[in-house]
Every structure is written in structure tokens, then in C-alpha cells.
Amino acid sequence: MALIELAGIERRFQLGDTTVHALAGLDLQITAGEYVAVMGPSGSGKSTLLNLLGLLDRPQSGTYRLDGRDVTTLSPDEQAKVRSAKIGFVFQSFHLVPRLTAAENIALPMMLAGIPAAERNRRVAKALKDFGLDQRADHKPDQLSGGQRQRVAIARATIMQPPLLLADEPTGNLDRHTGDEVIHLLEELNDRGVTLVVVTHDATLGARARRQLAMEDGRLQRDSARS
Amino acid sequence: MRLADTLRFARDAATGYPVRTALSVLAMAIGVAAVVLLTALGDGARRYVVGQFSSLGTNLVIVLPGRSGTGGFNPANAITSTPRDLTIDDAASLRRLPHVRRVAPLAVGTSEMAFGGKLREVMVAGSTAEFIPIRHFELAQGKALPDEDWNHGSSVAIIGAKLHEELFGATPALGQLIRIGDRRLRVIGVLKPSGQGLGMNTDELVIVPVALAQAMFNSNTLFRIMLEANSRDAIPAVKEAALSLLKQRHRGEEDVTVITQDAILATFDKLLGALTLAVAGIAAISLAVAGILVMNVMLVAVTQRTGEIGLLKALGASARTIRLAFLSEAAMLSAAGALVGYGLGQIGAFVLRQLFPVFPAYPPEWAVIAGLGTAIGTGLLFGVMPARRAAQLDPVQALMKR
Numbered sequence A: 001m002a003l004i005e006l007a008g009i010e011r012r013f014q015l016g017d018t019t020v021h022a023l024a025g026l027d028l029q030i031t032a033g034e035y036v037a038v039m040g041p042s043g044s045g046k047s048t049l050l051n052l053l054g055l056l057d058r059p060q061s062g063t064y065r066l067d068g069r070d071v072t073t074l075s076p077d078e079q080a081k082v083r084s085a086k087i088g089f090v091f092q093s094f095h096l097v098p099r100l101t102a103a104e105n106i107a108l109p110m111m112l113a114g115i116p117a118a119e120r121n122r123r124v125a126k127a128l129k130d131f132g133l134d135q136r137a138d139h140k141p142d143q144l145s146g147g148q149r150q151r152v153a154i155a156r157a158t159i160m161q162p163p164l165l166l167a168d169e170p171t172g173n174l175d176r177h178t179g180d181e182v183i184h185l186l187e188e189l190n191d192r193g194v195t196l197v198v199v200t201h202d203a204t205l206g207a208r209a210r211r212q213l214a215m216e217d218g219r220l221q222r223d224s225a226r227s
Numbered sequence B: 001m002r003l004a005d006t007l008r009f010a011r012d013a014a015t016g017y018p019v020r021t022a023l024s025v026l027a028m029a030i031g032v033a034a035v036v037l038l039t040a041l042g043d044g045a046r047r048y049v050v051g052q053f054s055s056l057g058t059n060l061v062i063v064l065p066g067r068s069g070t071g072g073f074n075p076a077n078a079i080t081s082t083p084r085d086l087t088i089d090d091a092a093s094l095r096r097l098p099h100v101r102r103v104a105p106l107a108v109g110t111s112e113m114a115f116g117g118k119l120r121e122v123m124v125a126g127s128t129a130e131f132i133p134i135r136h137f138e139l140a141q142g143k144a145l146p147d148e149d150w151n152h153g154s155s156v157a158i159i160g161a162k163l164h165e166e167l168f169g170a171t172p173a174l175g176q177l178i179r180i181g182d183r184r185l186r187v188i189g190v191l192k193p194s195g196q197g198l199g200m201n202t203d204e205l206v207i208v209p210v211a212l213a214q215a216m217f218n219s220n221t222l223f224r225i226m227l228e229a230n231s232r233d234a235i236p237a238v239k240e241a242a243l244s245l246l247k248q249r250h251r252g253e254e255d256v257t258v259i260t261q262d263a264i265l266a267t268f269d270k271l272l273g274a275l276t277l278a279v280a281g282i283a284a285i286s287l288a289v290a291g292i293l294v295m296n297v298m299l300v301a302v303t304q305r306t307g308e309i310g311l312l313k314a315l316g317a318s319a320r321t322i323r324l325a326f327l328s329e330a331a332m333l334s335a336a337g338a339l340v341g342y343g344l345g346q347i348g349a350f351v352l353r354q355l356f357p358v359f360p361a362y363p364p365e366w367a368v369i370a371g372l373g374t375a376i377g378t379g380l381l382f383g384v385m386p387a388r389r390a391a392q393l394d395p396v397q398a399l400m401k402r
């Protein structure tokens, strides 16, 4: 069964007199466990698509089914619950909270979900070990390298064990080598069954994915699964 | 999110920006300290005055010659315009009234006092044996005025502590003859030093029998008659009875005024209480200002942390969670400010009490509770708007801002 089903999605932005069709008539299905790369020129609607998949944004029309449930009509608080349980985000600029340590940043989604501290500490300790960050638990983000920051961000995105992981140019701020490490990390997660959607400008990175989507002007230009 | 986590998160956020946190805590602290200190001053003044009044005597009813205020038209008053004298016999008659414990007539004037070649101006109070207990004076040496016929007046005197020290120094005063005006009197008692107080300073006072004072000043009228009622409840009855007895003795003319210490006390109490309230109100304005400052600080915090708010939403935080986190932060800032201000205010009041030991500068309980309550209340109230703004931020926009 498809994890994600988009049908007739429209997302327009009004900029003065002009209307920008960030997403226009988009139909898309992604099965659980897939590894999808979204590519396309700047302004083609990649980030808009990812925000929509992550329930951070709403379409003007069309339906979005996640795990068979129509999530476009949910209230903001219900959407927050779905985000908490089912969706992990990885951002280009890491988005770590600067005053919190690596361990506290990783624990943040569990704290927001109301998981008791003992359980949080147990899971954070395991995550720190899995992501090679045990020596960095008490470091603040500004004491970490770019690669370490992104590993903290990935640990945070996966700590609630969501079935869907969304990454918007996760290697955009990293050099080639650390970028490759981060991609390997994401791919390992995908190997363990997490559905992975990565937006990237890098053709070689995109080529590693089992399925490529090419976007242009808010439309799906090419879908490697269909051609 | 769990409550403990919300509070810890808010605390870390507040301590993460030490300058703005310190500033808003300081503003709140100044407001609360102002309330505590100013009401301590106001209430201290009230207690000081009330205390001084009570030291004049207890359950006092005082008769003054002449009418004051309006009491309706009385034909007898219209004929005789000058008030009749208040005599020693008037005072003596009041002793027979029920519920009256003590009566003391009082005639006053100034005169010269001489001893051993030293001369000085003194205040002379003519009264009777019960004057000293009615006014709560105390004798250091000797005894009170003799309990004799009020119209007789032996040639004796009781002198104040300062007069004793200035004129006699180390030599014993009891039994010595002093000259007051053109009379020679024997010193039979010395008063204890009274310190400063409201009303008469007894340290420079000479007390003589009332008949003697009247003869000295060549007058028949009394300055006051003081009555001490048996109990507080008896005061109104004594007042009424004294008034009607004197009216009857003065041929139906109501030519005296009877006041009670209670009434004066109540007036001052009310007046100074209102003053304290007004001062508290003014101080409360600074609390409102502090509340607005907290709001500004929190609005800045929301703007500063827009990216963080977007992230929290992306990580699954509900609007309520974000609202609570920011509201807790505002409440913490105000509560911390309120506590610091309470401490500062109490220290200030303590310093005041050390500097002016006679002045009971304690903040009243109601003011402390109202001050702390207003501080936390305004902090919360003004924290609601920034918290709602944070909760309503669009997650995508918030995340993009950096």
C-alpha cells in the first residue's frame, strides 16, 4: 500500500498581482520503504512539495493521504500529532537549538511528545552511540563541526522512529566528504525500512536513489518509476 | 509536553539570554520593591501616629471650653456670645458620673522658674493627683500631687527630667524650694524622661496643683478637663453624660466641646490609611510599566526565536505547547522579579527601621500580597499576547527565517 498519495495538489502563492504556481496539479504515490530523490531547477517547487509532505503547509486544493488517512483536513493540533509520530525532518541549515546540548537537541521531539525523562535518556544514549556522537553529548551546536551537526539533526529526526524521513538538501552546507557520510547515514536508515525523500541539486547524489523525480514549474517533469 | 519539561525549557530559554532576562527582572523588581517600601513608609507613619495618640492615655474623653462646629440654633447661645468659664467645680462634678474612672482638670501657662541663681522659662500645667496616671506619665522620684481639695492647692511642684538635670544637676531635688513666677514651691517629684512624642514634651514641664496654677495666671477657666472612661465601650456614654451635665450646670447652654480620643484616632487612622493606599497605587503603576516591559521583552524573544518556534512545530509541538512555553517564561521573569523586589523592599524597610528606630516601617501584609500578585498577574497578562503570537506563527515562514 502507498504510504503517500497526492492527488491534484495545487499550491499557489499570491505575490502582488502575480500568482506563482509552486505546485500545479501534482499526482504522486510513494510506497513505504522507498528511496526518492527530488531534483529540479531552483524555484521549481521542491521545497514546497517537501513542506506539504511534512504537513508544515497546506495545499489550496487536492488531497494528501498519509498511511491511508486524509491529512489535509486535519486541525493544526492533529497535524502536529501526525508530525510528531510519523515524520522526521532534516534541513539544509541543521536547525539545532543553539542553547541546548547535542543530547538535549536529540531529545527535543520526545520532550515535546511528553515521553518520560528516563525513557528519553535511554533512547538518546543509544542514538548518540549509533551516530558516533558519544563524545559530543554535552557539546553545544557551535562546538560541533558541520557534519556532526547534521548527524545530531538526523538523530533528532529519527528518535521518534517515524516511518517517513524528509530531507531538504541535507548536504547543501557540507563539503563533499562529510556530505557523502551524511547520505550514507540516511541510506542506512532507508535500508532499515524508513521511507526517505531527499531534495538535492547534486545529480550524482540524486542518481544513488532508487527513484528520481524531476520537477519544473511546479509539475512533475519526469518520474523514473514511470518511464 | 510535561509540565516539568515546559518549566525547564522556559527557564533555559530565559537564562539563555541573560541581558534581557536581567533587565525585565530588574524592572519588575523595582516595581515590587517600590510597593513594599512605600507602603512600609505609609503604614509606618500611620502606626507611628496611632501609637503616639494611644500614649496620650487610654479611653480618654476631653472637655474643651467653647463650642465648635454647628449644633443647631439655641436661643441661649444667641444672647451670651462669650463662652462661660470651665471651672474646677465643673471638673469636680464630672467625678460623680457613672463609668468614669478618673478626672483631671488642666490649666496651662508659661512662667519663669528659678533655683540656685539659674533661671529659665517653663511650661506650667495645673492639675490634680490623677493627671499623671491619666496621661500615662511616670515618676522617676518622689510622689504625685497630694490628694486634696481641688480648690485649695498646696505649694508643691513636680518637675520634668530636663528641668531637673539643668537646674539641679547632681544635687538632690526632692524637698528643695524653687521659685516659679513670684511663688516658692517645694519639689515633691521628678518625672521620667519621656523622649519625644506627640503633644506635650514633659521634660520641660512643671506640674502644680490646679488651684495654684489658676492663681498664678490669674484666671478662672480651665484649658481642658480630661476624663478616663472605665472601658472603651463606655466612651460614648461618658461623652453624652459629660455634655448634658455641663449643659445643665451652665444653665442650659451648650458652651463646651467634648471630644473623644477614639474619634481623633479614627480620623488619623483613616487619613493615613488612605495615604498608604494612594502611595501603593502610585507604586502599582510602576508594576504595570514593568508588565509592559516584560511584554516587549517577550515579543522580542518571539522574534529572536522565530526559527526555533518553526522548528518546534516541525518536530510536532502543538500550538498549546508553544503558548505554554512562552507564557511560563513570562511568568518566570515576573515571578523572579517579584521575589527579588520583595527582598529589596524588605531590606529597604529594614534599613529605614535601623536609621529611624521610632518609626515602625513594616510593609502591611495586604500590600505585600497585592504587590506580588499584581507583578505575577501583569507578567502573565502581558505574556499572553507574545505567547499567542508565537503559537500562531506559520511553521514554514518561521523555519525559513534565519
Ligand SMILES: Nc1ncnc2c1ncn2[C@@H]1O[C@H](COP(=O)(O)OP(=O)(O)OP(=O)(O)O)[C@@H](O)[C@H]1O
Residues within 6 Å of the ligand: A013, A014, A015, A020, A021, A022, A040, A041, A042, A043, A044, A045, A046, A047, A048, A049
Ligand atoms: N512563502 C512564499 N511566498 C511566495 N512565494 C513563494 C513562497 N514560498 C515559495 N514561493 C515560490 O514558490 C516557488 C517554489 O518555491 P520552492 O521554495 O518550492 O522552490 P525550490 O524548488 O525549493 O527552489 P530551491 O532549489 O531554490 O530551493 C518559487 O517560485 C517561490 O518563489
Ligand SMILES: [Mg+2]
Residues within 6 Å of the ligand: A046, A047, A048
Ligand atoms: Mg528549496
